[in-house]
Amino acid sequence: MIEVKDLYKSFSGESVLDDISVSFEKGKTNLIIGRSGSGKTVLMKCIVGLHEADKGSVFFDGRDFLKMNFKERQNLRREIGMLFQGSALFDSLTVEENVMFPLNMFSDMTPGDKTDRVNFCLKRVNLENENALYPGELSGGMKKRVAIARAIVQNPKYLFCDEPNSGLDPITALLIDDLISEITKEFDITTIVNTHDMNSVMEIGEKVVFIHEGRKCWEGTKEDILNSEDVNLNDFVFASNFAKKIKAMTTDEIRDPENY
Amino acid sequence: MRFLSVFGRYVIFMSRVFSRPEKARIYLKQTILEMESLGFNSVGIVIIISIFIGAVITLQTRYNLENPLLPLYIIGLTARDTMLLEFSSTMVGLILAGKVGSNIASEIGHMRITEQIDALEMMGVNSASYLVLPKIIATMVFNPFLTAISMSVGLFGGWMACIITGALPSADYLYGIQYYFIPFYIVYALIKTVFYAFIITSVSAFQGYNVKGGALEVGRASTRGVVFSSILILMTDVILTQLMLA
Ligand SMILES: Nc1ncnc2c1ncn2[C@@H]1O[C@H](COP(=O)(O)OP(=O)(O)O)[C@@H](O)[C@H]1O
Ligand SMILES: [Mg+2]
Numbered sequence: 189m190i191e192v193k194d195l196y197k198s199f200s201g202e203s204v205l206d207d208i209s210v211s212f213e214k215g216k217t218n219l220i221i222g223r224s225g226s227g228k229t230v231l232m233k234c235i236v237g238l239h240e241a242d243k244g245s246v247f248f249d250g251r252d253f254l255k256m257n258f259k260e261r262q263n264l265r266r267e268i269g270m271l272f273q274g275s276a277l278f279d280s281l282t283v284e285e286n287v288m289f290p291l292n293m294f295s296d297m298t299p300g301d302k303t304d305r306v307n308f309c310l311k312r313v314n315l316e317n318e319n320a321l322y323p324g325e326l327s328g329g330m331k332k333r334v335a336i337a338r339a340i341v342q343n344p345k346y347l348f349c350d351e352p353n354s355g356l357d358p359i360t361a362l363l364i365d366d367l368i369s370e371i372t373k374e375f376d377i378t379t380i381v382n383t384h385d386m387n388s389v390m391e392i393g394e395k396v397v398f399i400h401e402g403r404k405c406w407e408g409t410k411e412d413i414l415n416s417e418d419v420n421l422n423d424f425v426f427a428s429n430f431a432k433k434i435k436a437m438t439t440d441e442i443r444d445p446e447n448y
Numbered sequence: 449m450r451f452l453s454v455f456g457r458y459v460i461f462m463s464r465v466f467s468r469p470e471k472a473r474i475y476l477k478q479t480i481l482e483m484e485s486l487g488f489n490s491v492g493i494v495i496i497i498s499i500f501i502g503a504v505i506t507l508q509t510r511y512n513l514e515n516p517l518l519p520l521y522i523i524g525l526t527a528r529d530t531m532l533l534e535f536s537s538t539m540v541g542l543i544l545a546g547k548v549g550s551n552i553a554s555e556i557g558h559m560r561i562t563e564q565i566d567a568l569e570m571m572g573v574n575s576a577s578y579l580v581l582p583k584i585i586a587t588m589v590f591n592p593f594l595t596a597i598s599m600s601v602g603l604f605g606g607w608m609a610c611i612i613t614g615a616l617p618s619a620d621y622l623y624g625i626q627y628y629f630i631p632f633y634i635v636y637a638l639i640k641t642v643f644y645a646f647i648i649t650s651v652s653a654f655q656g657y658n659v660k661g662g663a664l665e666v667g668r669a670s671t672r673g674v675v676f677s678s679i680l681i682l683m684t685d686v687i688l689t690q691l692m693l694a
Contacts, residue, residue: 266572272563292471294470
């Protein structure tokens with residue numbers, strides 16, 4: 189479980205996160221949703237210390253992360269897998285070397301064991317026989333899958349995914365979402381996913397947190413989301429005409445349709 | 449004030465670069481790879497430039513020392529001391545600042561904006577140390593060889609100029625470059641080279657590591673890396689010359 193308490197962050201006087209408190213549960217796919225620029229990435233990076241929060245605390249299963257020194261943070265980060273928006277694969281390394289990188293750096297496994305572990309993870313993301321390719325030779329969806337394999341190679345307790353399906357076609361996006369959700373269950377990980385994609389929300393969202401202009405406006409389950417009263421959340425969820433029509437068909441009282 | 453804050457951040461950055469490596473064996477392997485990409489791949493440019501500069505120094509000295517009282521071997525001697533004392537260390541340093549410095553700043557800057565540095569940090573790797581320490585060691589070890597190559601090739605270039613143009617009898621040149629030879633000049637040049645290597649690599653890496661934004665900023669960082677390391681090389685040249693030769 190990851191708990192965030194009273195988190196604030198600003199960039200040169202401009203407030204980006206304003207008093208965020210939220211908890212993310214173990215073995216579940218927790219979603220942070222919100223429009224572009226609402227602060228999802230900044231929140232995720234503050235939680236793992238890639239941005240230094242101005243105020244507030246973050247607990248990884250009770251351990252106060254932001255109070256830790258450099259060395260302690262490094263150690264805790266080895267329990268975290270992270271999937272970046274652009275995949276962030278190392279350009280100069282092959283698929284296999286990318287996934288093996290954390291093992292080479294930190295484990296005392298034999299070369300044979302490392303190769304087995306890498307192939308297991310690549311197989312888990314349905315990538316076989318692509319070991320010798322370089323990131324430049326992969327499609328967007330393949331890059332994401334390699335990045336997921338790399339994120340889980342050290343058996344993380346926590347998995348962070350920043351917009352895992354941005355830039356992918358709807359079918360590939362769905363595959364990536366399902367993969368993340370399955371891995372979360374299978375290895376009992378605390379997973380946090382940033383997204384602005386309502387398809388993902390309905391597909392994998394077990395706990396959903398809605399951020400608007402740096403504030404937490406709403407949290408709940410994907411079942412509650414359609415009935416929420418929050419104005420900003422409604423605007424976000426029913427942004428497309430298609431969704432508006434569905435909503436109009438399924439609810440009797442609709443909030444001032446003229447505004448849509 | 450701004451200078452002090454940048455310098456402070458540079459010092460903090462370097463203290464992270466020089467903290468204890470996670471796995472020495474991996475750093476060693478990186479260092480060898482960097483020697484190839486930053487050092488060995490510069491041998492060509494150093495040879496080409498040194499040949500021509502050796503030739504032009506010899507010819508310039510010849511045409512500007514039109515004094516019948518001076519013996520001709522003075523020209524070889526002057527060309528030699530110019531190569532040994534300044535050209536092979538400082539000029540080559542400036543050229544490497546352009547080639548290697550911009551390479552380092554743009555490589556690391558690209559890794560910054562594509563979140564590869566964040567990815568390293570999230571794995572628990574000390575990214576500053578992993579990316580920069582092997583480059584610093586590789587250039588500090590390899591660049592003295594480049595300087596030594598530049599010295600010998602430069603003297604050879606001067607000799608070729610004598611033979612091809614006939615401006616100076618070959619024998620006078622060869623006598624001149626051996627006349628009153630001071631071995632310490634070579635030591636002095638190699639010591640300077642090691643300082644320059646540290647400046648080029650650390651300053652350019654610092655610029656690349658702190659890139660914010662996109663491709664445009666990577667380009668700017670790479671320019672700044674080259675400009676700042678060039679200025680620092682010349683300042684260091686003055687200081688070291690005063691310290692070692694005065
Ligand atoms: N490093 C930074 N420096 C200054 N402002 C930033 C930085 N990173 C993000 N911001 C600002 O913070 C806000 C939230 O950004 P972000 O978290 O990336 O949004 P998103 O929800 O799309 O991920 C944006 O207004 C952005 O301009
Ligand atoms: Mg984002």
